[in-house]
Amino acid sequence: MHATPTTDNSRVADAPPGNWADRYAPEAVRPYLRLGRIDRPIGFWLLLIPCWWSVGLAEVKLNQPYPNPWLLALFAIGALLMRAAGCAYNDYVDRDYDARSERGASRPIPAGQVTPAEALAFAATCSLCGLLVLLQFNSFTIKLGAASLLLVAIYPFMKRFTYWPQLILGLAFNWGALVGWSAVMGSVGLPALLLYAGSVLWTIGYDTIYAHQDREDDLMLGLRSTAIRFGENTMTWVGSFYAAAIVLWLLAGFLAGTHLIFFMAVVLASLQMAWQVTTLDTTDPANCLRRFRSNRDVGLVIFFGLVADLVISRMAGLS
Numbered sequence: 001m002h003a004t005p006t007t008d009n010s011r012v013a014d015a016p017p018g019n020w021a022d023r024y025a026p027e028a029v030r031p032y033l034r035l036g037r038i039d040r041p042i043g044f045w046l047l048l049i050p051c052w053w054s055v056g057l058a059e060v061k062l063n064q065p066y067p068n069p070w071l072l073a074l075f076a077i078g079a080l081l082m083r084a085a086g087c088a089y090n091d092y093v094d095r096d097y098d099a100r101s102e103r104g105a106s107r108p109i110p111a112g113q114v115t116p117a118e119a120l121a122f123a124a125t126c127s128l129c130g131l132l133v134l135l136q137f138n139s140f141t142i143k144l145g146a147a148s149l150l151l152v153a154i155y156p157f158m159k160r161f162t163y164w165p166q167l168i169l170g171l172a173f174n175w176g177a178l179v180g181w182s183a184v185m186g187s188v189g190l191p192a193l194l195l196y197a198g199s200v201l202w203t204i205g206y207d208t209i210y211a212h213q214d215r216e217d218d219l220m221l222g223l224r225s226t227a228i229r230f231g232e233n234t235m236t237w238v239g240s241f242y243a244a245a246i247v248l249w250l251l252a253g254f255l256a257g258t259h260l261i262f263f264m265a266v267v268l269a270s271l272q273m274a275w276q277v278t279t280l281d282t283t284d285p286a287n288c289l290r291r292f293r294s295n296r297d298v299g300l301v302i303f304f305g306l307v308a309d310l311v312i313s314r315m316a317g318l319s
Contacts (some may be wrong), residue, residue: 012108013106014213015040016039031108031113032122035087035109036084036088036122036126037083037086039102043083043087045299047082047173048065050196050199053303055067055180056307057258058181058183058185058191061185064314064315066307067307067310068308074137074155081127082126082127082130084122086123086172089120089153091107092119093156094156095110100220101221110310135165137183137236138186143296144179144188159218159223159225160223163222163226165225166203166204166225166226167204169204169207170207173204174196174199178196194248194251194255199249201245201248202241202245204226205241208225208237208238208291209225209230209234210288212282212285212288213228215228226308235280238277242274246273249266258306259309262309263311265308268301276295279291
């Protein structure tokens, strides 16, 4: 089954109805906003949040009163640009597969809104702008950030060879958990490594939920994923990954010197993660998409817990 080209007004299958890009952006730029997933901001949040967590943990380690706003802003801009670049590159690599899948057929390349060459040019432009952001950091962080490009490059091909593409996604998508710490400290410490490991497990969990939307299409196309690998045992696997992630995050916070507020935030987030697992219906794409998107709330709860930890600890004179 091949896609029929759609008009610029057509919405991508998993974009929120009435999203700002489809409502307000000029028609000429809408295909590129869709290509970069600007109409679906959940990926931006999931890429950004480990960066912010890591900055917050490093500031706790240094007994600072709040996270550095300049660093938070740089990571927000960088996450927006690099997520757009990564999505465009991913869509370029997967364009033939997307054209034969139900959800992928509405994406800009198979839908005829953007040519493959235009998608590559868009990815390159976003990457160059992202490089300008990266150059604002210290030299160690610049090298560390650049090292993630290998993972980004190979990820789209993994579903052709392994049932664990979500692992490679986790390794690439959470690199900011290392970079955020190094942007503050100039090196990578054990708390950052534990935060990174926990975030990788978190990503495997939530992207397994996401991948269940495409399970039947992937089987038809001969592609692989953890959703196919886990099958009816998905709830057990995802629950185990989430539980391990929570333990690693708590340990990272403990070693960085966080206080009760942070631990309470992680516990609160864990309740939301438990809701995802216990109410998951892998046969219902809408159910899966809602639970996947809800991971933004997990990330923000933990981040604001870190901010509160910094502010209140300083006010209370804790160290």
